[in-house]
Ligand SMILES: Nc1ncnc2c1ncn2[C@@H]1O[C@H](COP(=O)(O)OP(=O)(O)O)[C@@H](O)[C@H]1O
């Protein structure tokens with residue numbers, strides 16, 4: 001037998017012993033198929049309770065979902081849209097990730113057009129934008145599934161904007177409303193644009209946003225969204241901030257992810273089987289180490305399973321967990337693309353435990369080539385994007401803490 005075949009078989013055996021078909025953890029919500037998202041989606045009940053009644057009303061609403069990278073904005077928007085689709089057969093839902101240099105009208109137009117394959121005019125719009133083949137690609141999949149269209153939107157770049165996208169959208173929306181009671185459109189990742197531009201985009205799109213569709217927009221609060229929440233209250237009917245999970249919710253989330261990949265079903269009240277290959281103890285440590293950030297949780301959990309498979313471990317014991325966390329640490333530290341200043345900033349945060357404008361020195365700022373704390377915000381954001389640090393929830397000051405994985409001995 002060739003080495004690769006033997007390795008595949010060994011690997012299969014470990015997964016069998018874990019009662020898992022595959023590693024269930026993923027870093028981004030849009031890479032989950034819609035059914036899987038629904039199976040693993042955890043918590044956010046209070047937030048859903050605020051959204052669902054709005055979706056029952058006749059009057060269209062605008063909802064802003066904000067929170068830091070990896071907190072679960074995309075997952076939340078996709079869950080809401082899919083839930084609406086399942087529970088209201090008269091609703092049409094569309095989702096798109098906003099691309100750099102794309103205005104909201106164009107985004108909404110593309111999102112809706114992709115959900116109207118029967119509308120020739122919509123398809124012509126897509127073709128004019130060079131997106132016609134996207135439809136064909138998507139149609140070859142199970143079709144109309146949000147999770148799938150979400151995946152393809154990631155590939156659209158540098159779209160040539162039509163001359164009057166907002167007007168074109170209006171026309172299309174009118175047509176959609178002939179066959180659907182309501183149209184809900186999720187435009188994810190406003191923060192792919194710089195803050196000044198986001199404000200401009202929203203201003204330009206006021207007419208469209210106040211039109212006849214429901215809108216769900218998301219962004220992270222790097223100056224931008226907090227500002228929006230404060231200054232553009234009139235524009236949004238509801239602003240939802242997503243916060244980190246507590247440890248118990250993360251623990252539930254772990255069980256759901258594992259359950260979504262089980263080979264053999266397990267009984268509901270068998271806690272040990274539900275956590276396997278984690279033990280209750282190592283499961284708890286993993287949950288504590290992810291700081292309640294779903295993406296940190298997913299990343300660490302998947303590194304740990306990869307390492308455990310590599311070690312052919314039947315169970316994630318304390319020793320195996322330690323090896324997994326060490327592996328996660330090396331992977332996180334090994335990410336490339338930092339500037340020297342960002343690397344220095346990370347060292348600083350690790351050294352201080354928590355960095356804020358109160359405990360940073362002038363000398364430290366100078367070493368990063370700046371004079372004021374505010375100037376390092378883009379560098380902080382670069383580290384946030386790579387899951388290395390997070391901002392602590394605090395309205396008055398900015399305080400940054402490292403990913404606990406990086407501090408593991
Ligand atoms: N409520 C949740 N339940 C289960 N998994 C979640 C939840 N929120 C987020 N996730 C998962 O965590 C990861 C990061 O979430 P994502 O929605 O992409 O974050 P954001 O859009 O805020 O950057 C994804 O794998 C996503 O599926």
Ligand SMILES: [Mg+2]
Pocket residue numbers: 073074075188189
């Ligand atoms: Mg997202």
